Amino acid sequence: MTRKSPNRSKARSLGRPETRAERNIRWIEEFCRIPEGRDVGKPVRLRPWQRDEIRKIYDNPAGTRRAILSFGRKNAKTTLSAFLLLLHLCGPEARPNSQLFSAAQSRDQAALLFALAAKIVRMSPDLLGVVTPRDTAKQLYCSDLGTLYRALSAEASTAYGLSPVFIVHDELGQVKGPRSELYEALETATGAQDSPLSIIISTQAPTDSDLLSLLIDDAMAGHDPRVTVSLYTAPQEDDPFVEATIRKANPAFGDFLNATEVLAMAADAKRMPSRESEYRNLVLNQRVEAASPFVSRALWQSCGADPLSIEDVEVYGGLDLSAVNDLTALVLIGKVSGVWQVHPTFWLPRDGLADKSRTDRVPYDLWERQGQLCTAPGRSIDYEFVASILREQCRALDIRKIAFDRWNFKHLKPWLLQAGFTEDEIAERFVEFGQGFQSMSPALRDLESEILNGRIAHGNHPVLAMCAANAVVQTDPSGNRKLAKNKSSGRIDGMVALTMAMGAAPSEDESAPRPFITFL
Incomplete structure (x- = not known):
């Protein structure tokens, strides 16, 4: 498609050649139509901010490999993606016989970009003359150039064996955790292409550990000049309602x-x-x-000071003994200068750790390499291993109480005895902590109060931060609360252990001791 555009003379009138971005802007405005909304069917007139984004992508001196655009919903993200897609399918960016793809997390989301691009094609006689929409297969085909676009979703059986030159990752913020098989399959498939381009257009992901957040943070750090990022977001400290x-x-x-x-x-x-x-x-x-969540991200991070040593103070703990092949958490706390110093320890089985990282979409393997996650030998958490760690901790620290959920404690107690604990010591130090509203509600209230008043220091431990981000509270008709694993989006074991540790610690009002059942 080589029709002339009056916009070309504008660049020439400025005494300079037309840039790549200006050429692409001109093409979009000449051949594309608005696919839906109040101006449906009218020629596209890109807004200044949209033009700026196109310039950032196509006039980048380093050459853009990946472009990330993130802003709120209903700012026509998908429509802008469709314009860029058509640029590479049948416009000035098209390469003969190339493959183009869009990727989304669901079939419905994948269908949205195809539907918009197909509408644009059908509304433009010029585009419809060279592009054939294939509605059933969610494809657009340009026979003159041999270029083919396909919409893919994470629900598809496979995305391997492809060779894309252009990819749109639509709403990548919906990916939970740091990995997406579809994203990785498409991105690693570009190796055979010269100057491939990936466009990521999405609202932000909820947490720092999600894939889109990792990509945005890395791009904002400026490590690779071939990666551009535009993040339209409201600062956390601003009034959100104005x-x-x-x-x-x-x-x-x-x-x-x-x-x-x-x-x-x-x-x-x-x-x-x-x-x-x-x-x-x-x-x-x-x-x-x-x-x-139980605690907002901003509030949790406000308590992220590095914890001080608890060697010379009274220590209280919470032990969440999950299933033998699941995350086990021990959180110890001690008060120094009026602030609870939080020292967590987490265990997972060493065997199959990479598989578990993929299943949970959490970088357990990275955290292990960083020393933030301990691994137990084998494919399960051996309670003998946990008992030996507890014995070492009790020798090193003045641990007064460790609260536990009775569910798996009967399997741990024999190993505690073998590790050197006496019956009296177990009865004195280990206290049963119910997981219902009666025990959890007062402990959550105390933990919430300490967080709100900035009286905890957790050092932004990544595993504990993940648990805090996932923790959701369930409330009964009387207003009592508990942490609900079945309502949370991921593992919350660390927050359960922290809550139990806070429950094991003496309250400010010593005249109102907490109810406990001592293990016998």
């Missing part, structure tokens, strides 16, 4: 993003706190769990 804050995450606000509707969402979130997290993530494009 227009000025909303505009920072939504470049289309008041244009094709309905300002009245967005302000109504802000009012709903302000009136109903249960909707605030979702509003912050999807509208303000902040890294916030859509499901409200």
Whole structure:
């Protein structure tokens, strides 16, 4: 497609040749149509911020390998992706016989980009003359050039054996954890291509450990000049409900993003706190769990000072003994200068650790290499191994109480005896801690109070931070609370152990001791 455009003379009038980005902008505005909305069918007129993004991608002196664009919902992310896709399918960026793909986490999401691109093609006589939509297969084919676009989803059986030159990763923020098989399959398949290009357009992922967050943070650090990033997000400290804050995450606000509707969402979130997290993530494009966690990310990080030594103070602990092949957590706390110093230890079986990392979408293998996660020999957590660690800790520290869930303790007790604990010592130091509302609610209240007042120091331990981000609270009709593993998005063992440790510690009001059942 080589029709001339009046925009070309504009660049020449400035006394310089047309840049690659200007050529692409001109092509989009000449051949593409708005696929839906109030201006459906009209020629595209890219907004200044959209033009800036195209310039950042195509006029990058280093040559762009990956471009990340992240902003709030309904800013026409998918429509912009469709324009870029058509540029590479049948426009000036097209390469003969090349393969193009879009990747999404679900079939429905994958179908959205195809549907928009197909609408653009059908509304433009010029495009429809060279591009054939294949609705059933979710494909677009340009026979003149031999270029083929396919929409893929993570639900597809395989994405291997492909050779893409252009990829759109649509809403990559939906990937939980640091890995996506579809993302990795497509990105590693570009090796045979010269100057492949990947476009990631998405709202932010909820947590720092999610794939999109890792990619954004790495790009923001500037390690690779071939990676560009544009992050439209509202700062955490700004008032989340005012227009000025909303505009920072939504470049289309008041244009094709309905300002009245967005302000109504802000009012709903302000009136109903249960909707605030979702509003912050999807509208303000902040890294916030859509499901409200027990403690917000910002509040948790505010207590991230490195913990001091607890060798010379009274120590209390919580032990969450999970299934033998699952995450086991021991959290010890001691108060120094009025602040609880938090020292967690986590175990997983060494065998199959990489597989478990992929299954849980959590970098257990990386944390092990960094010394943040201990591994026990074999394919299961040997309670003999845990008992020996507990014996060493009790010799080194003044541990007064360790709270535990009775579920697996009967299997641990024989190994405690073998490790050198006496019956009296076990009865004195190890206290049963129920996982229901009665025991959990007062401990959670105390932990929440200490966090709110900045009286804990956890050093931003990554495994504990993961558990904190996943922890969701369940409330009974009387307002009592407990941590609910079945309602949480991932493992929360570390937060359970921390809560039990706080419950084992003496309360400020010594006249109201906590109810415990001593193990006999």
